[in-house]
Each structure stands twice: as structure tokens, then as C-alpha cells.
Amino acid sequence: MNLKDIKKEFPIFSNKVHNNDLVYLDSANSSQKPLVVVDRIYDFYTKEFSNVGRSVHYLAVAATNLYENTRSSVQKYINAKDKNEIVFTKGATEAINLVANSFGQKYLKEGDEVLLTELEHHSNYVPWHYLRKSKGIKIEFAEINENGEVTLDSIEKKITKKTKIIAITHLSNVTGAILPVKEIIKLAHSKGIPVLIDGCQSAPHLKLDMQDLDCDFYAISCHKMYGPTGLGILYAKKKWLEELPPYQGGGGMINEVKKESISYGDLPNKFEAGTMATAQVIAFDESIKFLNKIGIENIVKHENELMDYGQELLRRNNSVTLIGNPKNKGAVLSFTMKDIHPHDIATILDEDGVAIRAGHHCCQILHDKLGLAATARASLGVYNTKDDLDQLNSSINKCKKIFE
Numbered sequence: 001m002n003l004k005d006i007k008k009e010f011p012i013f014s015n016k017v018h019n020n021d022l023v024y025l026d027s028a029n030s031s032q033k034p035l036v037v038v039d040r041i042y043d044f045y046t047k048e049f050s051n052v053g054r055s056v057h058y059l060a061v062a063a064t065n066l067y068e069n070t071r072s073s074v075q076k077y078i079n080a081k082d083k084n085e086i087v088f089t090k091g092a093t094e095a096i097n098l099v100a101n102s103f104g105q106k107y108l109k110e111g112d113e114v115l116l117t118e119l120e121h122h123s124n125y126v127p128w129h130y131l132r133k134s135k136g137i138k139i140e141f142a143e144i145n146e147n148g149e150v151t152l153d154s155i156e157k158k159i160t161k162k163t164k165i166i167a168i169t170h171l172s173n174v175t176g177a178i179l180p181v182k183e184i185i186k187l188a189h190s191k192g193i194p195v196l197i198d199g200c201q202s203a204p205h206l207k208l209d210m211q212d213l214d215c216d217f218y219a220i221s222c223h224k225m226y227g228p229t230g231l232g233i234l235y236a237k238k239k240w241l242e243e244l245p246p247y248q249g250g251g252g253m254i255n256e257v258k259k260e261s262i263s264y265g266d267l268p269n270k271f272e273a274g275t276m277a278t279a280q281v282i283a284f285d286e287s288i289k290f291l292n293k294i295g296i297e298n299i300v301k302h303e304n305e306l307m308d309y310g311q312e313l314l315r316r317n318n319s320v321t322l323i324g325n326p327k328n329k330g331a332v333l334s335f336t337m338k339d340i341h342p343h344d345i346a347t348i349l350d351e352d353g354v355a356i357r358a359g360h361h362c363c364q365i366l367h368d369k370l371g372l373a374a375t376a377r378a379s380l381g382v383y384n385t386k387d388d389l390d391q392l393n394s395s396i397n398k399c400k401k402i403f404e
């Protein structure tokens with residue numbers, strides 16, 4: 001698939017925003033959806049709909065097969081060893097809550113430490129905070145350096161004999177820093193500590209290989225991968241899924257229910273309670289096909305080129321201060337402008353059809369550390385072009401003039 005024409009695959013780009021072409025620079029928040037994904041949802045509901053894993057009629061069996069096909073596609077996409085290591089959740093947030101709850105319930109006690117970083121999204125902090133409240137665990141934070149990175153060294157400094165799990169982002173949604181997760185996992189495992197990776201920002205932009213990474217848990221957000229909302233993935237090593245107690249109880253996750261006892265279903269059903277996001281799972285198979293058709297290597301190359309171009313443009317723009325300067329950086333450009341609130345920047349850019357995000361991006365700990373209440377953030381996806389970045393820069397210049 002030619003990346004030059006990729007915008008045509010996304011119906012949203014045929015609409016105007018305030019009479020302008022849409023320049024969508026908010027993919028770190030959520031990506032736009034290609035027509036194949038939207039069509040798949042429509043087709044499923046109009047021609048194939050049934051709940052999965054329950055009835056034996058034609059539609060139910062067919063829907064269950066489609067649902068399980070997506071699980072196999074995800075397994076291949078992230079190179080997991082076993083298809084049953086893929087658990088569908090309602091988002092990455094639920095995937096992390098699942099681990100914090102189930103792991104916390106079984107393995108954490110008062111005084112135990114969970115090691116996070118200062119870069120974490122609230123989704124990878126608040127669930128651990130609950131355990132601090134309920135169980136008296138301690139939360140430690142590996143610090144960022146002046147480039148907005150977290151190094152192996154900074155992780156190592158915070159590991160103690162009480163560290164029971166390390167939960168860290170793969171790619172920061174603010175500074176764009178890509179963490180040396182493989183080395184961190186190796187170090188953690190040498191000390192017998194399991195690692196959860198928040199892969200929300202990495203999964204749409206980097207090649208993933210669970211077996212090579214050797215991580216214990218990896219959380220993915222499907223709506224950032226050109227897929228539907230209401231869907232996430234927890235990859236977990238089989239041994240953990242076998243050992244951990246279920247997160248939620250309900251239909252579909254049990255084997256046998258008696259008045260006095262319950263036994264749980266096989267993996268991964270044990271972790272998929274109740275009616276799941278059936279249409280979203282089935283449509284997500286199209287997102288994976290879409291990503292495979294372009295090829296992750298081409299996506300990485302395209303986004304890196306855009307990233308370099310965008311960084312250079314904004315560096316040369318003396319009204320802009322870029323946030324973070326990591327050596328290994330993903331498709332995120334966070335910035336501030338002197339004396340202009342990020343919300344004003346975003347509102348003025350919006351008049352030109354330029355969609356960015358402003359705020360703390362669910363990373364208040366990081367913003368506190370940076371001494372900022374908010375930042376503006378332009379983030380990239382496969383559909384972006386150099387023209388989009390030129391428009392960003394010229395709308396920033398317009399914004400500067402308004403405040404002069």
C-alpha cells in the first residue's frame with residue numbers, strides 16, 4: 001500500500017473542519033479509522049451478528065470463529081508464543097487494572113514496592129495507587145533526565161529487595177522517549193522481578209515481539225492502532241495467566257458453578273468475563289491486516305522521517321519550546337509557547353483545521369516535574385504528511401501573531 005495515498009483510506013479526511021482540510025495531529029490520543037474497519041463493524045452487525053462463545057447456532061459459531069481469528073492475528077502481530085496469552089479487555093486501562101488487581105491480590109503485601117517511572121500515564125499509576133491505599137504498598141518512581149528519558153541506570157537505582165513488579169511505559173506519550181525496555185526486562189528478570197509494559201504508544205508505531213522482549217505483561221490500546229474504541233489487549237505470559245486469580249467474575253469465564261464452589265474456565269476465558277466487545281474484536285482484525293499491508297517497517301520509516309522534519313521545523317521556530325529531547329524518540333511533538341496557554345494554542349490551531357491536544361495528557365506527575373501545568377502536543381499517524389507539519393508550523397505562527 002502506497003503511503004502517499006493513505007489518507008484516501010480514511011473517510012474522515014474527506015470532511016472539512018471550519019472549511020479547512022483536516023490536519024489530524026492527535027493520533028497519540030486516538031487514531032482515525034480506515035474504511036475497512038468501519039465497514040467491518042457495519043457488515044458484522046448487519047449480516048453476521050451473534051454473541052460469541054455461548055450458543056451453538058450457525059451465527060454464534062461463525063462469530064466465535066471470527067473472534068478467535070482476531071486473537072490469532074494479534075498473537076502473530078506481536079509474536080506471542082501462544083494464542084491464549086492474548087486477553088481482550090475494554091482498553092489498555094483495563095489491561096493494567098487487571099494486572100494490578102490480580103497480581104496485587106495474590107503477590108503484594110504491606111511494604112512491598114512497585115516501580116514506575118515519572119513518565120507514566122495515569123492509567124499506569126492510579127491502579128497501583130489503589131493498592132497503596134488498600135494494601136499499604138509503596139510506589140517508587142524512576143526519574144527522567146534532562147532529555148525527558150528514563151535510562152536503564154535510573155531504573156536500576158530504584159530497584160530494591162522489596163521491588164515486586166516494574167510497570168513502565170514503552171514510549172512516552174509526552175516526551176516521545178522510547179525506553180530501553182528489553183534491557184530493563186533483562187535486568188529485572190536477573191533479580192526475579194516481573195515487568196509490565198504499557199505499550200499504548202509503541203504498539204501503533206514500533207515492531208513488537210513479545211518473545212524477543214520476554215516481558216511478563218504488555219498492555220495495548222486498539223483505538224490507537226486504527227482500530228475501534230472499547231477494545232484493548234493484555235498480553236501476559238501463560239504462566240502468569242495460569243497463576244493469577246481472575247479480575248472480574250461473570251458469565252463466560254467459569255467452568256463449573258455450584259452453590260458452594262466455582263471453578264474457572266480455560267485460558268484466556270478466565271479473564272474475559274461477560275459479553276465482550278464482539279464487533280470491535282472482529283473489526284480489529286481489519287486493523288491488523290491494514291497495518292500488515294503497509295508493513296511496520298514502512299510505518300517506522302515514514303513516521304521517523306516526519307518526526308525529524310517536524311522537530312526541525314519547530315526547533316527553527318523561535319516561538320516554540322519543544323518538550324524533551326530523547327535520543328530514541330517516537331511520533332510525538334510536545335511543545336509550549338511563551339505566554340500562550342496550550343489550550344489557547346489548540347483552539348487557534350483548530351480554526352485552521354489543525355487538531356492537536358492540549359493539557360497534561362494524563363501525565364500530571366511528569367508535568368509537575370517539568371514545572372508545567374500543561375503542554376500542547378502534536379502526534380503523528382500513518383496518514384500524516386510533511387504538508388500537515390507545514391500547516392502546523394504556519395498555524396503556530398498565526399497563533400503567535402494573535403498574542404503579540
Ligand SMILES: Cc1ncc(COP(=O)(O)O)c(C=O)c1O
Pocket residue numbers: 028029090091092093094121123124169171172173198200201220221222223231232362
Ligand atoms: C501511555 C498511555 N497509557 C495508557 C493509555 C490508556 O489507554 P486506553 O485508552 O486504551 O485505556 C493511554 C491513552 O491515552 C496512553 O497514552
